[in-house]
Amino acid sequence: MSKLAIDGGEKVFAEGVNLGGWPPVYPETAEKLAKLYMSQKWSFYGAVEMAFSANFAKYHDAKFGTFMVNGTATLETALKALGVGPGDEVIVPSWTWMATGMAPLYVGATPVFVDGDKATFCMDPEAFEAAITPRTKAVIPVHLFGSVADLDRICAIAQKHGVKVVEDCAHAHGAKWNGKGVGSFGDVGSFSFQQSKIMTAGEGGMCITSDEELFDRIGRYSHIGYSLGSKQGKPSTPPPVNLDSHNYRCTEFQAQILQDQLDRLAEDSKRRQENADYLHAELRKIPGIGTQAPGRCATVQSYYVFGITVDPAALKPGKTKADVIAAVNAEGAVEVFAGWGAVTYKQRLWNASPDRYRVESFRTVEEIIQNRIVLADIRWLNGPRSRCEKLVEAFRKVMQEYGK
Numbered sequence: 480m481s482k483l484a485i486d487g488g489e490k491v492f493a494e495g496v497n498l499g500g501w502p503p504v505y506p507e508t509a510e511k512l513a514k515l516y517m518s519q520k521w522s523f524y525g526a527v528e529m530a531f532s533a534n535f536a537k538y539h540d541a542k543f544g545t546f547m548v549n550g551t552a553t554l555e556t557a558l559k560a561l562g563v564g565p566g567d568e569v570i571v572p573s574w575t576w577m578a579t580g581m582a583p584l585y586v587g588a589t590p591v592f593v594d595g596d597k598a599t600f601c602m603d604p605e606a607f608e609a610a611i612t613p614r615t616k617a618v619i620p621v622h623l624f625g626s627v628a629d630l631d632r633i634c635a636i637a638q639k640h641g642v643k644v645v646e647d648c649a650h651a652h653g654a655k656w657n658g659k660g661v662g663s664f665g666d667v668g669s670f671s672f673q674q675s676k677i678m679t680a681g682e683g684g685m686c687i688t689s690d691e692e693l694f695d696r697i698g699r700y701s702h703i704g705y706s707l708g709s710k711q712g713k714p715s716t717p718p719p720v721n722l723d724s725h726n727y728r729c730t731e732f733q734a735q736i737l738q739d740q741l742d743r744l745a746e747d748s749k750r751r752q753e754n755a756d757y758l759h760a761e762l763r764k765i766p767g768i769g770t771q772a773p774g775r776c777a778t779v780q781s782y783y784v785f786g787i788t789v790d791p792a793a794l795k796p797g798k799t800k801a802d803v804i805a806a807v808n809a810e811g812a813v814e815v816f817a818g819w820g821a822v823t824y825k826q827r828l829w830n831a832s833p834d835r836y837r838v839e840s841f842r843t844v845e846e847i848i849q850n851r852i853v854l855a856d857i858r859w860l861n862g863p864r865s866r867c868e869k870l871v872e873a874f875r876k877v878m879q880e881y882g883k
């Protein structure tokens with residue numbers, strides 16, 4: 480057995496690992512951005528924004544797309560457009576980014592947190608159904624990290640109870656469920672283009688829907704009452720009276736960056752999926768190591784981060800997930816990390832206001848967060864297979880020492 484690097488042995492990544500920056504950059508995009516700059520048309524229903532919104536929606540099998548400033552504004556706007564407000568409850572996963580739970584609060588509703596599935600970590604459909612009350616107006620399943628929530632079961636339960644569905648696809652650009660794009664199963668699909676995401680323009684977001692009326696409302700709520708096709712200062716049709724709308728518009732520059740990424744998405748997803756398939760197969764051969772299960776019917780599984788699990792029962796007494804992370808990183812795999820640290824409402828942002836949310840269930844995901852999850856970011860999948868092979872080798876080496 481070779482000595483672990485953390486104990487002074489040789490590193491698996493003897494030359495270190497350079498994951499490179501994120502996102503990839505393309506000179507032809509830079510040229511287009513320069514032209515856009517000179518065009519002096521930078522926002523407000525520009526041609527690039529319109530084309531990108533339509534193309535992105537189509538890629539995900541929806542009819543309409545509305546481009547916005549970020550993936551928090553899209554969730555909030557989706558809920559507003561669906562008529563969610565004070566007195567309503569919105570069911571969200573206990574394990575997600577804060578924004579998923581904050582969006583219901585912004586519109587005056589109560590977020591209700593429910594547990595995740597032990598294999599995919601996404602919302603558990605049974606936990607969702609158990610949390611439904613007469614006040615439940617909407618549910619926000621999240622396609623978390625490298626999986627897709629069980630859309631068939633969640634949408635069937637939602638339909639049975641008259642609950643609206645907003646899919647949070649912030650981690651799932653390009654993923655398909657039974658051949659159909661994520662975001663097109665719910666009433667609205669919400670995407671983020673924040674710096675770390677699969678597609679990014681630094682910031683940005685998109686709501687997709689196939690419901691024309693909903694599309695109009697989403698547009699007006701995010702565009703200070705203006706309808707599609709308006710000119711600045713001249714609404715083509717007047718906004719409804721008392722529409723408390725926002726300006727969440729985004730720019731032509733961001734649309735251009737994202738359009739060029741969209742053009743590459745199918746090819747990039749394929750390469751990442753091949754690396755992910757390799758990691759699933761090889762990591763699962765290591766006693767005590769597992770991986771986050773892809774969506775049950777995901778015909779294309781996109782990966783924002785790759786989820787690896789450590790079984791605490793397989794570790795020697797005194798060793799924890801944190802020791803495994805430290806030892807794997809010492810082998811040179813510097814970018815393997817523990818994740819968000821706690822279920823959403825136990826983060827500081829939430830502890831301040833326990834009266835404003837309800838917790839229904841959380842134990843499965845809390846145990847995974849505390850004891851099991853290790854994340855490897857998208858750049859591992861974007862790079863060559865040889866790097867993934869070394870990552871597996873690092874886990875194998877560490878588990879030979881730390882496993883029972």
Ligand SMILES: Cc1ncc(COP(=O)(O)O)c(C=O)c1O
Nearest residue numbers: 549550551576578649671672673
């Ligand atoms: C699951 C999830 N939902 C929503 C958001 C919010 O997106 P944004 O950061 O663009 O506001 C994020 C991201 O960062 C996220 O990870």
